Amino acid sequence: MAKKTPEINASSMADVAFLLLIFFLVATTMDIDSGLNRVLPPWSEKQTEAPDIKERNLLLVHVNKYDQIAVQGEVVDISMLKDRAKEWVLNREDDKKLPEKKEENIDLIGKYKVSQGIISLQNDRGTSYERYIQVQNELTRAFNEIRDELGKAHFGKAYAELEKEQQDAISKAVPLKISEAEPQNIK
């Protein structure tokens, strides 16, 4: 006669599961980290000479220790910064004082005049981190708006809703060029 295996009492299963559940509730976090992504320039021991960039291709943004913002030496409010940066990068009227454009062949988009402008962000050691992030954010917003416009013009959708290849094409056409300069003191 085959032996009957006794049924396992499963009534404590719920307790065990609850115990595990409570452990995971306590020991884990749910917050997703998000922030502004940047790439730092490589370190070089000796002070390198300023790279050969034409003056018209460089937009200087200074933030001083009183959290004031200056664009090309002219004091501006934070609310103006995005539009200033956007107009400067786009250079719609091909102004000789605004950045050059180089025609490039980009997959999916075709010929596009890529702006050669670089935004150089300089801050003082006394600048508050909050203001620095605000400035970074406004500059990113300028680029994101240009990308959205290009996305809508070519693919009919904003940048974030596009396919991966399309996004790559657009980021090639509108590269995020924000340089974080070597630290120095600004008056």
Next chain:
Amino acid sequence: MPVIRKKEKKEIGQISTSSLPDIVFMILFFFMVSTSMKETELVVKFKAPQATEIQKLENKSLVSYIYVGPPATAELRAKFGEAPKIQLNNSFSNPEQIGQFIASERDALNEADRNKMTVCLKADKDTRMGVITDIKQELRKAEAYKISYAALKAVKTAQ
């Protein structure tokens, strides 16, 4: 005509609890999948600044954290002062220790993933840029170029 009913003791049948473990396990799996382990105990307090153009950090295992802010508790403040401090792993550190920290974090990763390593800088919004600049310089020396300035989602202002 009155219906004659047998007087019956009303009794509610016992609720079956046999599916309770299943439900609890379901919740358990949800939490296991959607959360991640707390790795560090904060010894600095920080309030991240707000920004609108933030991106999510994709792969958590490739992210190393550097915290900057004033000491978290009154006890620590009495000992170390109010000035913002850098926290690596579980303790206060100097900027000079960042190189070592990055090296050990990089060693813990797969060789293929090492160049994808990102440093998430979680700094208090009232910190001065001097500290941040020091950290950035150390990160450049340590060849950790990918950086993310942690920020909270802010509501876009109307234009």
